[in-house]
Amino acid sequence: MSNWGAFSLQLDGLQDVIANEEISAYADLTRAIGAELGRREGPGADYLGWLDLPQAMVGPELQRLEDAAERAREDCDVVVVIGIGGSYLGAQAVLSALTDRTSGPEIVFAGTHLCSTGLSRLLRDIGDRDIRLCVISKSGTTLEPAVSFRLFRTLLEERYGAENARRRITAVTDSSRGALRTLADAEGYDTYVIPDDVGGRFSILTPVGLWPLAVAGLDVRALLEGAGDMSVVCENTVQEANPAHLYAAIRNGLYNKGYTTEVLSTFHSDLGYVQEWWKQLFGESEGKQGKGIFPASCRFTTDLHSMGQYIQDGRRELFETFLVVDSGVPDLTVPADPGPDGADRNSDGLAYLVDRSLDEINRKAFEGTRAAHIAGGVPVISLEMRTLDEWSLGGLLFFFEKAVAVSGRMLGVNPFDQPGVEAYKNEMFKLLGKP
Numbered sequence: 001m002s003n004w005g006a007f008s009l010q011l012d013g014l015q016d017v018i019a020n021e022e023i024s025a026y027a028d029l030t031r032a033i034g035a036e037l038g039r040r041e042g043p044g045a046d047y048l049g050w051l052d053l054p055q056a057m058v059g060p061e062l063q064r065l066e067d068a069a070e071r072a073r074e075d076c077d078v079v080v081v082i083g084i085g086g087s088y089l090g091a092q093a094v095l096s097a098l099t100d101r102t103s104g105p106e107i108v109f110a111g112t113h114l115c116s117t118g119l120s121r122l123l124r125d126i127g128d129r130d131i132r133l134c135v136i137s138k139s140g141t142t143l144e145p146a147v148s149f150r151l152f153r154t155l156l157e158e159r160y161g162a163e164n165a166r167r168r169i170t171a172v173t174d175s176s177r178g179a180l181r182t183l184a185d186a187e188g189y190d191t192y193v194i195p196d197d198v199g200g201r202f203s204i205l206t207p208v209g210l211w212p213l214a215v216a217g218l219d220v221r222a223l224l225e226g227a228g229d230m231s232v233v234c235e236n237t238v239q240e241a242n243p244a245h246l247y248a249a250i251r252n253g254l255y256n257k258g259y260t261t262e263v264l265s266t267f268h269s270d271l272g273y274v275q276e277w278w279k280q281l282f283g284e285s286e287g288k289q290g291k292g293i294f295p296a297s298c299r300f301t302t303d304l305h306s307m308g309q310y311i312q313d314g315r316r317e318l319f320e321t322f323l324v325v326d327s328g329v330p331d332l333t334v335p336a337d338p339g340p341d342g343a344d345r346n347s348d349g350l351a352y353l354v355d356r357s358l359d360e361i362n363r364k365a366f367e368g369t370r371a372a373h374i375a376g377g378v379p380v381i382s383l384e385m386r387t388l389d390e391w392s393l394g395g396l397l398f399f400f401e402k403a404v405a406v407s408g409r410m411l412g413v414n415p416f417d418q419p420g421v422e423a424y425k426n427e428m429f430k431l432l433g434k435p
């Protein structure tokens with residue numbers, strides 16, 4: 001077990017499949033790639049600005065963002081964050097994971113699809129509550145958020161009048177390019193910049209993530225601090241002491257042995273969007289040129305009753321990373337079910353669980369599942385977080401970003417572009433008759 005403050009990695013579930021020496025054999029490569037990233041060189045070098053964000057974001061612009069977020073918290077009931085892919089998943093991931101720490105207006109997301117059923121329902125649910133918009137698009141031209149923004153902007157103008165509507169809109173976009181930048185300048189929206197050298201899926205620590213999180217009352221400085229602390233850890237040149245290098249080495253070692261799918265599994269009900277963020281980060285960064293580990297996710301114990309069979313017993317080409325949170329609060333215990341004589345009636349067969357906490361039961365479910373999957377031939381990594389807060393999540397997210405940068409370059413791809421995403425857009429725009 002190796003320990004890095006925000007989390008630890010337990011690797012004994014790999015023993016039957018990949019030996020320590022095989023992982024160590026990648027040390028020269030991970031060190032070389034780490035050094036290349038440190039010099040801001042290599043494939044995609046123009047998109048390495050995320051490496052500096054934990055420190056670079058702390059300054060007057062962050063203060064301006066926090067002040068604006070504080071004012072926004074006071075003047076609305078609902079904030080509609082409009083964005084897709086990297087322009088919403090980071091904020092959604094942290095918000096969902098830290099739901100119990102949020103306060104202030106409800107935060108909802110739009111622009112994540114083109115389905116009128118969902119969008120109509122969202123508009124209905126918002127009803128006549130006071131709203132604000134935060135529209136986020138780096139390119140400023142993405143169809144899904146642009147369509148949603150037009151719908152919500154129309155609603156705002158009808159409700160508050162053009163001038164007051166403008167004051168209820170925040171835009172996060174490129175410094176100079178794109179339709180959203182043009183519109184934001186023309187309308188005078190409160191606007192924040194996504195740096196040129198930060199791609200969408202690496203943008204959680206820019207205003208893309210920080211504005212919605214600050215409005216939700218979360219401590220964005222602690223998030224940055226956690227990422228900053230982890231960035232130092234992830235510079236270590238010794239592979240065993242660098243979680244990003246170690247994880248990248250294991251993933252590539254397994255991939256080279258034919259394990260082409262990674263399942264990120266969790267037993268925590270609030271980590272679903274961390275899994276979604278992770279899938280985008282790894283899928284878009286590595287899936288190119290006919291290569292890449294397919295990132296999948298499972299939420300347990302729910303999915304043990306759907307995907308459990310396949311993981312246990314299907315094609316042996318997947319490995320599993322368990323994302324575990326050690327402390328479960330608030331905790332529930334299984335109540336007694338006393339009969340007339342005071343003894344537990346045990347009519348449901350649960351007497352053996354009386355007074356035991358759900359957290360303990362869930363933990364045993366994890367341990368049992370882990371043991372079963374290892375026995376079934378699944379290589380297993382366990383990533384255990386001791387706390388779930390802004391600091392630890394900042395560390396976790398930065399760790400994954402650094403890991404995918406190293407892992408993608410080990411695979412021989414540029415982890416920072418996404419040329420494949422254009423294919424569906426081109427076909428769709430042709431069909432829609434876009435000029």
Ligand code: PA5
Nearest residue numbers: 085086087137138139142200201
């Ligand atoms: O990671 C990426 O670059 C993408 O997922 C984008 O974030 C997504 O396509 C949205 O793009 P934009 O912010 O330009 O609207």
